[in-house]
Amino acid sequence: MLEVVERFVSINGEGAHAGELAVFIRFKGCNLCCSYCDTAWANEPDAKASPTSVEELVRWVKSVNVRNVTLTGGEPLLQKDIEPLVAALKDCRVEIETNGSMPLSRLAEIEHRPVFTMDYKLPGSGMENYMNTANFALLNSHDSVKFVVGSEEDLNRAAEIIDRFKLIDRCHIYFSPVFGKIEPARIVEFMTERNLNGVRIQLQLHKFIWSPEKRGV
Ligand SMILES: C[S@@+](CC[C@H](N)C(=O)[O-])C[C@H]1O[C@@H](n2cnc3c(N)ncnc32)[C@H](O)[C@@H]1O
Ligand SMILES: Nc1nc2[nH]cc(C(=O)O)c2c(=O)[nH]1
Numbered sequence: 001m002l003e004v005v006e007r008f009v010s011i012n013g014e015g016a017h018a019g020e021l022a023v024f025i026r027f028k029g030c031n032l033c034c035s036y037c038d039t040a041w042a043n044e045p046d047a048k049a050s051p052t053s054v055e056e057l058v059r060w061v062k063s064v065n066v067r068n069v070t071l072t073g074g075e076p077l078l079q080k081d082i083e084p085l086v087a088a089l090k091d092c093r094v095e096i097e098t099n100g101s102m103p104l105s106r107l108a109e110i111e112h113r114p115v116f117t118m119d120y121k122l123p124g125s126g127m128e129n130y131m132n133t134a135n136f137a138l139l140n141s142h143d144s145v146k147f148v149v150g151s152e153e154d155l156n157r158a159a160e161i162i163d164r165f166k167l168i169d170r171c172h173i174y175f176s177p178v179f180g181k182i183e184p185a186r187i188v189e190f191m192t193e194r195n196l197n198g199v200r201i202q203l204q205l206h207k208f209i210w211s212p213e214k215r216g217v
């Protein structure tokens, strides 16, 4: 069983398939506590969750007839049954939003490997100490590393990490503002100052299409 706090169809607001229709399954609970988390409600011990079987989730995904499936949370890799779910969604394009602290090895080597959008948590999140940098070696050109930046310190650290782990040639790289905390124009200016070829800025589309606090979109 998997602990589901919400499931919905929307456009993906983030990542390499931003703008495309996607099915979202959001799981309860997280092992981190980022200062800016926009879904902290899903991580509360008393968040209302429905224990749902792999079979029920697969049936629902098939019934809505949308090929992109985004597994998110909370932290989806905390769900014990995430591997059977990914395996059962073999006819879909499965993307996992994950927080950079969880080992990806168990899912990186399976037959229908999902696509990873992995955050590297920067100093402003308060969670950088938990980053598992061994994960970088498992990423490929379909995957993404996302840096959610809120300050100059975050921008500088992101540039340092990209350089240290040679991420540009490995996967997609996104800089996304902590919503409302930093001017997107400053991020572009920083990219220009540092000649960050191969890095993309990305704004969370759904927060412009709908109210930023709206759930289920
Ligand atoms: C809510 S998290 C769930 C998946 C996983 N726990 C993680 O952190 O990647 C999904 C994405 O939203 C981003 N996010 C959360 N709060 C945000 C905010 N206030 N502004 C911009 N992005 C945010 C996270 O950094 C992550 O990339
Ligand atoms: N529309 C929409 N796209 C998203 N892409 C990643 C999301 C997430 O919360 O992980 C998300 C989300 O919450 N909504």
Ligand code: SF4
Residues within 6 Å of the ligand: 030, 031, 032, 033, 034, 037, 038, 039, 040, 043, 073, 074, 075, 099
């Ligand atoms: S890791 Fe993701 S879900 Fe967990 S607190 Fe951070 S942003 Fe929120």
Ligand SMILES: [Mg+2]
Residues within 6 Å of the ligand: 038, 039
């Ligand atoms: Mg979200």
